[in-house]
Amino acid sequence: MNRRPARRRVIGVGNPDRGDDGAGPACIEALRGRLPLDVELICCDGEPATLLALLESASETYLIDACVAALPAGRVRRWDAARRPLPARTGIPSTHGLGLPEALELARALGVLPRRCVVYAIEGRSYAAGEPLSAPVRTAVESVARRIERATAR
Amino acid sequence: MRSRTIRVDRLARVEGEGAVRLVVRNGEIASARLSIFEPPRFFEALLRGRAYTEAPDITSRICGICPVAYQMSTVHALENALGIEVSAPVRDLRRLLYCGEWIESHALHITLLHAPGFLGCDSAIEMAREHGEALRRGLALKQMGNDIITLLGGRSVHPVSVCVAGFHRVPRRAELAGLTERLERAREAALATVRWTAGFEFPDCERDYTFVALHHPREYPFNAGRIASNRGLDIPSAEFERHIERRQVRRSTALHTELRSAGPYLTGPLARYSLNFERLAPIAQEAALAAGLGRSCTNPFRSIVVRAVEVLHACDEALRIIARYEEPDAAACAHEPRAASGFAATEAPRGLLYHRYRLDADGTLLEACIVPPTAQNQAAIEEDLRRFASRFLALPRTQLRERCEQLVRNHDPCISCATHFLRLQVTGR
Numbered sequence: 001m002n003r004r005p006a007r008r009r010v011i012g013v014g015n016p017d018r019g020d021d022g023a024g025p026a027c028i029e030a031l032r033g034r035l036p037l038d039v040e041l042i043c044c045d046g047e048p049a050t051l052l053a054l055l056e057s058a059s060e061t062y063l064i065d066a067c068v069a070a071l072p073a074g075r076v077r078r079w080d081a082a083r084r085p086l087p088a089r090t091g092i093p094s095t096h097g098l099g100l101p102e103a104l105e106l107a108r109a110l111g112v113l114p115r116r117c118v119v120y121a122i123e124g125r126s127y128a129a130g131e132p133l134s135a136p137v138r139t140a141v142e143s144v145a146r147r148i149e150r151a152t153a154r
Numbered sequence: 155m156r157s158r159t160i161r162v163d164r165l166a167r168v169e170g171e172g173a174v175r176l177v178v179r180n181g182e183i184a185s186a187r188l189s190i191f192e193p194p195r196f197f198e199a200l201l202r203g204r205a206y207t208e209a210p211d212i213t214s215r216i217c218g219i220c221p222v223a224y225q226m227s228t229v230h231a232l233e234n235a236l237g238i239e240v241s242a243p244v245r246d247l248r249r250l251l252y253c254g255e256w257i258e259s260h261a262l263h264i265t266l267l268h269a270p271g272f273l274g275c276d277s278a279i280e281m282a283r284e285h286g287e288a289l290r291r292g293l294a295l296k297q298m299g300n301d302i303i304t305l306l307g308g309r310s311v312h313p314v315s316v317c318v319a320g321f322h323r324v325p326r327r328a329e330l331a332g333l334t335e336r337l338e339r340a341r342e343a344a345l346a347t348v349r350w351t352a353g354f355e356f357p358d359c360e361r362d363y364t365f366v367a368l369h370h371p372r373e374y375p376f377n378a379g380r381i382a383s384n385r386g387l388d389i390p391s392a393e394f395e396r397h398i399e400r401r402q403v404r405r406s407t408a409l410h411t412e413l414r415s416a417g418p419y420l421t422g423p424l425a426r427y428s429l430n431f432e433r434l435a436p437i438a439q440e441a442a443l444a445a446g447l448g449r450s451c452t453n454p455f456r457s458i459v460v461r462a463v464e465v466l467h468a469c470d471e472a473l474r475i476i477a478r479y480e481e482p483d484a485a486a487c488a489h490e491p492r493a494a495s496g497f498a499a500t501e502a503p504r505g506l507l508y509h510r511y512r513l514d515a516d517g518t519l520l521e522a523c524i525v526p527p528t529a530q531n532q533a534a535i536e537e538d539l540r541r542f543a544s545r546f547l548a549l550p551r552t553q554l555r556e557r558c559e560q561l562v563r564n565h566d567p568c569i570s571c572a573t574h575f576l577r578l579q580v581t582g583r
Contacts, residue, residue: 047300050297098266100277110278110282
């Protein structure tokens, strides 16, 4: 029996004080006032237990995180993690390497992954402390915000 | 002569990056080496020239798992230099902060790093499929620890409220009381974790360790006490460096540390527990004995049970502190810098963490010395590998590798914390 509440969440993962790592939180700020009232906007530092709790108590989630995949800065990739795992390292080499992909796989293993779990990964350029978002990532943040706006409009 | 080399090039499920190399000759371990190859981080050097008030926020960056320990050793050492005595409520709040760190760090190690190996799983994700309830319980405990740190420290990682002479802000009584109900549930979860881990199968690997830990007349040690051992050591923190010898070895960016009187020694949960069993909360003592631990534990594989006992103690201690908390008149006491040196050791989740600082008259840091627990434990971990790995040589390769990793993981090394200055040798110029 699925007792999951019909709760929709947009979760921006990252640290706004570390350059392009702030892409997720910036997207949350960009979406304020633009989504249906039932959609929660949440910033998260990526701590896996916190992420797990946010996933577990939702039926539909949209996660935005910065990534490093040797792509041009600002490139956006999208997956529905409910359908397949993110193309990331497997296993947990150390808790220093515990991140969003591992939290999603823990949720899947525990059977608490939301039915719809869309991940937007924005390729970052610089993660220097205190730096603002780079120009390509700023553009990508608005593009992702529009995509989430369309996806949640109902 | 038959010779065989077993290499684990990247240890899995430990904090940071290290490797193990064993050489086996005629069925015996000829050499065992734990390599720590994370680059040195120069924290002691970058503290020099900074204001003493900056130190707690700089040293907390040494570790994302145990930042509280680094802050605590820093502020205690600096307060020792400046002759500052904090008020009883502030002292209690620091103990509470430490409870939070022990809970989150131990719960993480037990659940995500250590337990999977006992259950035949490669990872916590694999463990979650078969042991979902235990994994959820562990993550809930970790969250509890994080929430204590967030309430007292402003955020769960690298908290920002700790300062020399107190806190920047102390919580209201009602804020702390809001944790009570969840902490009571956490205490139940910790008790269940002790029982769960006690049911694991442990190889028969007892060792006559030299244990070193803080020892306090009334408290299970977090941030106060003398440095003691089971070989007669009983000294104040100020004398620690006179009793140890630190040396660089080529295979590690962390300095190896030995007692001048007793050689390699072990610090951490096994040492704390064995030297301080009588100071544990009654509920933790009972649970430990029921789990078959005895009043001392010398089997490194059982450290997972000892950690669970310490989580139980920390939950109980947190409840006790919250119940008696009275808001202090001031979050921090007034003080002036002066030219002085100060020393302190506190108990990080992984063991004894010693700091020493030298200040000039205006409070500029002239010198810093930090001795992390994992650096101290390297020689003991290598000795564990030498003594016990031979028992597992008949196992298939993957199981042998897992056992070797366990022999390291048993001591929850935080390799990133331990890396130190590496001597640079330039020849031929």
